[in-house]
Amino acid sequence: MNNKTTLTLSSLGNGSFALVKEVVAEGLDRRRLLDLGLVPGTRVEVIRRSPVGDPIAFNIRGAVIALRKEVASMVLVAPGNK
Numbered sequence: 063m064n065n066k067t068t069l070t071l072s073s074l075g076n077g078s079f080a081l082v083k084e085v086v087a088e089g090l091d092r093r094r095l096l097d098l099g100l101v102p103g104t105r106v107e108v109i110r111r112s113p114v115g116d117p118i119a120f121n122i123r124g125a126v127i128a129l130r131k132e133v134a135s136m137v138l139v140a141p142g143n144k
Contacts, residue, residue, distance in 0.1 A: 080139035087136035
């Protein structure tokens with residue numbers, strides 16, 4: 063995997079778009095992320111961060127989902143555009 067184009071979901075700014083490349087979480091966190099639709103190829107938009115930066119709201123397949131920064135950092139993405 064090319065690290066120059068791979069970021070974590072938690073590192074994206076408000077209004078950013080990205081495509082999921084891989085979920086590196088394990089166990090229940092992995093199952094939850096996959097159940098939320100964070101599978102490779104899924105387009106994700108960062109909607110908003112809380113004032114302190116955690117949690118972060120994402121648009122995932124038309125649903126707004128809030129994830130803790132720690133969990134969002136387990137999703138590797140490729141930056142994208144609208």
